[in-house]
Amino acid sequence: MAELVFYSGTMDSGKSTLALQLDHNHRARGRVGRIYSSHDRAGAATLSSRLGLSTPAIEVAEDLDFWADVVGELTGGARIDYLVCDEAQFYTSAQVDQLAKVADELAIDVFCFGILTDFRTQLFSGSRRLVEIADRVLTLQVEALCWCGARATHNARTEDGEMVTEGEVIVVGDVEDPDRPTPQVGYEVLCRRHHRKRMTAARAKAGALSPDVLPFD
Numbered sequence: 001m002a003e004l005v006f007y008s009g010t011m012d013s014g015k016s017t018l019a020l021q022l023d024h025n026h027r028a029r030g031r032v033g034r035i036y037s038s039h040d041r042a043g044a045a046t047l048s049s050r051l052g053l054s055t056p057a058i059e060v061a062e063d064l065d066f067w068a069d070v071v072g073e074l075t076g077g078a079r080i081d082y083l084v085c086d087e088a089q090f091y092t093s094a095q096v097d098q099l100a101k102v103a104d105e106l107a108i109d110v111f112c113f114g115i116l117t118d119f120r121t122q123l124f125s126g127s128r129r130l131v132e133i134a135d136r137v138l139t140l141q142v143e144a145l146c147w148c149g150a151r152a153t154h155n156a157r158t159e160d161g162e163m164v165t166e167g168e169v170i171v172v173g174d175v176e177d178p179d180r181p182t183p184q185v186g187y188e189v190l191c192r193r194h195h196r197k198r199m200t201a202a203r204a205k206a207g208a209l210s211p212d213v214l215p216f217d
């Protein structure tokens, strides 16, 4: 039985690396895959990892129909054993339904990778649908860490180091180096406690300059 699997984790938790590794392992055993991504940081029609590896991919625009795309390829004589779908949070709910149909009706394994929630802590459309209908939802084992050392569970958007909670849902970007002098729009992974308090690494550093007074709130 083919499966629809959702690998999820915060930004910078190794999802794209795992997607590339999974594709490599399947290809090494003679299986044929089809790779999709959406709004990758390295540009359109690419699946890239921060470890430096990347591969061409089919760009998933809002009007891409996975079912039609895969059936078209098969009808043209291509072989497809599995799909790798990165940045799946950006897919529409209907596209995730199409992926489920591909798994169920065409016996093609579908491996999706993506973040669960946006910078406002709300589920992305694609992730919501995947949580609802995937056969398995797996959390990545390599945990990204908050600046305090706790497991990072939230993706914060920052402007000049300050966390923001309003704006467009999709803004392609990267996790910032907190030591960069004047970062513009970027992302930082935080634990829930520090996301609630809007305490980014930059703010924590600024706060450390004033003496600690009990209670530490």
Ligand SMILES: Nc1ncnc2c1ncn2[C@@H]1O[C@H](COP(=O)(O)OP(=O)(O)O)[C@@H](O)[C@H]1O
Residues within 6 Å of the ligand: 009, 010, 011, 012, 013, 014, 015, 016, 017, 018, 048, 049, 050, 051, 142, 144
């Ligand atoms: N220089 C490095 N050395 C070792 N590991 C690194 C290095 N740079 C990045 N990584 C690893 O790569 C992970 C990010 O991989 P990536 O696949 O791009 O993440 P995601 O797709 O989840 O955003 C980091 O969490 C870290 O484990």
Ligand SMILES: Cc1cn([C@H]2C[C@H](O)[C@@H](COP(=O)(O)O)O2)c(=O)[nH]c1=O
Residues within 6 Å of the ligand: 010, 011, 012, 015, 016, 039, 040, 041, 114, 115, 117, 118, 119, 120, 155, 156, 157, 169, 170, 171, 172, 173, 174, 187
């Ligand atoms: C939280 C959040 C993220 N994004 C963007 C930023 C990146 O381009 C991708 C996540 O990629 P990664 O491989 O998991 O690091 O998503 C966004 O557009 N909106 C958000 O709220």
